[in-house]
Amino acid sequence: MAADYRSPRASCWAVVLFCFQLAQAFYIPGWSIKSYRDGEVIPLFVNKVYSDNTQLQYAYSELPFVCQPSHRKHAGTGLISGSNIALNLGEVLRGDRIMVSDYELEMGKDQEARYLCSREVDRAGLRRAIEVVKDGYVAEWIVDNLPGATSFVTVDKSRKYYASGFKMGYEETSLSTGQPRYFLNNHVTLVIRWHKAPGKDGQQGKKVIVGFEVYAKSIEAENRDASGLPPDMRNTRNGLELTMARNVTNTTLSRDESSDMIESLDNGAEDATITIPYTYSVYFREEEKIEWGSRWDLYFVNQEESSKIHWFAIVNSAVISGLLTAVVAVIFARTIRGDLKNYKDAGMEELRLGKRSKGARSPRRSGEKGGLLDQVDGEATAGADDVSDDDLPAEDITGWKLVHADVFRTPPYGHLLAPVVGSGMQLVFMALGLLLLSCLGVLNPSFRGGFISVGVALFVLAGAFSGYFSARIYRTFGGAQWQHNAVVTATLFPGLLFATVFLLNLFVWAQASSTAIPLGTLFGLGALWLFIQLPLVYAGSWYGFLKAGAYSHPIKAAAIPRQIPPQPWYARPVQAALLAGLVPFAVVFIELLFVFQSLWSDKSGYYYVFGFLAIVSTILLVSVMEVTIIGVYIQLCNENYNWHIQSFLLGGSSSLWIFAYCIYYYTRVLHISGFGSGLLFFAYCGLACAVFGLGTGTVGFLTAYGFVRRIYGGVKVD
Known part of the structure; x- marks a missing residue:
């Protein structure tokens, strides 16, 4: 909720x-909570316009074909001066440009028709309006901190839900010419849903706003009275087409025939203008089922409906993490302990048989007290330190034990x-x-x-x-x-x-x-x-x-580094990183669908199932840690002691797969067009993947560092 x-x-x-x-x-x-008395002025803020087809947003108040704010002092806006209000840093960075509009709303007062203004638009402004309508731009208005929404119902018609914003216009295809025609929505019906205020304010008759719905439509500029209003708001046959031709109304002609006549009446003058009148209606309706504390729920009905998919994502992530946990448990409980046990038994057997080499130095000599390698010598005598690598069976001194002098x-x-x-x-x-x-x-x-x-x-x-x-x-x-x-x-x-x-x-x-x-x-x-x-x-x-100070190491590095043997294909840096990155990507893949839909498809930014995201993120971190441990262990077993940078790559490589998914999402799901929008999309995705890669890569490196110190020294990471 x-x-x-x-x-x-x-x-x-x-x-x-x-x-x-x-x-x-x-x-x-x-x-x-902001409560209102009957007749109290409610300010309406205009913000921005955005579209699913482009990444470019525009300030609504700066569009050349809409009514500009008058910058006069507005009642109900507190200390706000004129039309400008202070924005926080997050609002500025996300492209918000909030201004106080001249729409007049009074709590509880219905207004069937109000005239706002008439805007005279030249050819450049008309082209801009056509672009906005053609690209499917949606306007965001705000009342009492609620974004204006278009109301819908679920498929089974059991619940209502909101989609933030309303369309700036619509496009039709002429049946006679086959050419597109663009209509601007110049009338809005505002429905303010209110609920009785809680506490003492409610006892005094005050109300709180729990819903803000906007229904837009297009009304022709002709056939208006002296006040700029059409004679009947309910019977508006023709819309306001974005064309320089005079709007001609002929009831004997069809709509397409009228459009052909309109097109023929454009004189082509460069200084030609078109006048766009703007009107609005306001209705206040009581909403008994929704209280102020849950008024945002209607914006998240779709996310609540998809809870089963979220749970499926969690189960999928948990299964993957469980498999990784089992592999890590085998590494710790059986492989490493088994290697150490064999190493110890072999050393004690050689001591019992008296096969010692006084001049040779055991790799265990360089370990400090408390390490796992030092535990091999725990029950041996002082002379056991003189056991050399050559005195032990070859099968017992291979793999990760051989690089103990180079691993740090x-x-x-x-x-x-x-x-x-x-x-x-x-x-x-x-x-x-x-x-x-x-x-x-x-x-x-x-x-x-x-x-x-x-x-x-x-x-x-x-x-x-x-x-x-x-x-x-x-x-x-x-x-x-x-x-x-x-x-x-x-x-x-x-x-x-x-x-x-x-x-x-x-x-x-x-x-x-x-x-x-x-x-x-x-x-x-x-x-x-x-x-x-x-x-x-x-x-x-x-x-x-x-x-x-520096982190302490249980083993000092040898003066001369070992030669690293040729690595199998799966242990090479690039291949190992790509393979390791698939696992964390599989953990977060399903949840990414919802995040991407909120950020790129809906453009609302109202992703709010953070409980599911927290669970998936926890599993993600565990998976990154386990994948890194497995990858580093395989690398050490192949006698490659350059694990530092490789562990960072193992942890952060899933960001490469996420960026690859961004490319797929751009080409197959989104409808973004234009070089600029594509540039913004991939730049933002690249930055997000860089953040993800740096974070998970750091988790991978620190995990590998603790793992290596543990198996070679048992020293707790500071």
Whole structure:
């Protein structure tokens, strides 16, 4: 259930976000119930238009063919000045451009017909209107923080549900010419559903809004009275066609014949204009079954109906994870312990027979007390340390035991792996925090833009964790310039993100799309990085490098590295990573369908089954850890001790399969057209997959690090 409330924990976040201008002034959506008296003015906000066929969004108030806000002071908008309102960071980044409209709504007062304005549109504005209608754009309006919705019923007609937004127009094909005709919806019927306010407000006769429905239709510009209204709102035969020809009404002609006449009356003048009148109706209806706390439920009926599919996804993920768990259990309980037992028995047998080589050095000699290799010598005498590799049977000293002196060797490109792991830890902290707050109901759809705003705050605050892990790993790999490593860690992912977004903005700005991030917001994000995140990363690096120090290893690396034998095809880096990535992808595949539908198909962004997502995410992390353990164990058994970077690739390779699925989803499911929209789609998907890969790759590396330290030394990971 998507309850429209905010838990007390959200107040802390509200204070933080307010300091960075991330919350609306003096009002946090969903924090308090807004009740209205009869006759009290209800402000209507216009936001943006978006389409399933393109990734470009536009501010509704900036369209050249709609009624522009008058910028006058509006009653009921509190401290809002004119038409402009403060947006939080998340709203700006998601393309919201909310303005106060001139639609006049009074609680409980029905209005059958009201005239708003008439907009004179030139040829350029007309072409823009045709593009908006042709691309299937949907408008988003807001009343009492509820998006205007189109109402539908389920297939069995048992339940009603909402689809956010309403169509800007529609397209028809002329029966006589076969050419498309475009009609603009210039009249809206607004249905405000209300419920008695809870508590004392209800006793005083106040009401709360629990539903906002918008029904749009097209009405011709002719046959209107002096006030700009048609004579009968219920009997409107012709729509407003987007054409420069004079709208001719001839009751003796068919609609297509009238269209042919209209087309013939266009004089072709460059300065020709068309006048578009806008009207609206308002109706207030009581809704007894829906209360204010559950008013968002109608937006999620489809997600609730698909709960069986979600449970199937969970069962599928649990089965895959269970199989992996069994394999890991076999590795720990039988293979490794069996190897150690054979290794120990062989060593004791050789000692009993007196086959010793005084000058030789056993590989066990380099192990510290407490390790699994050291346990082999636990019952032997001091002379057992002189047992050499040659004194033991060849079948007992193969595989992962042979590389014990090289397994903790400093990996190539370790100075790059450390900041990558640090950035991954920062993203993991952010993702877990967002998921937890969403499951607790702190982040809900009523907190518009809250998911992105809180995500940015968590990412910035997680800079301390990023610097800490990066510095410790960097020192473990023998690094000495921790200040340089701190700067690289703080710049790596934010730099990649900022550069990508900036390049995309160069294109989106040219399209005058609200998807473009304003220049001031970019400077604000840069300030967050420079004055908050960078110092936090530096502080975490200082503590991790100088105070916590390097991770201890149970075995010292030998002076001369072993030669790595040729690897089988399944153990080579690329093949092993691709095979390992299939398993986590199979775990999240079904849930990805719902996430993609919410983000790319519906464009509403109202994905809210976070309980299912939390379960699948938990199974995903377990699967990534187990797949990495299996992959690293196979690699060590093939006497390849370069497991550091490979473990990161094993954990993060599922992002490659997710990106491949993005390509499939784009070509087979979506109806996006145009180079710009395709560029935005793949850029955003690429960034999302990079985030996913960094996070899961970091989980894989840390898991492999703990696994290797455990089997070679039994030392608990700090």
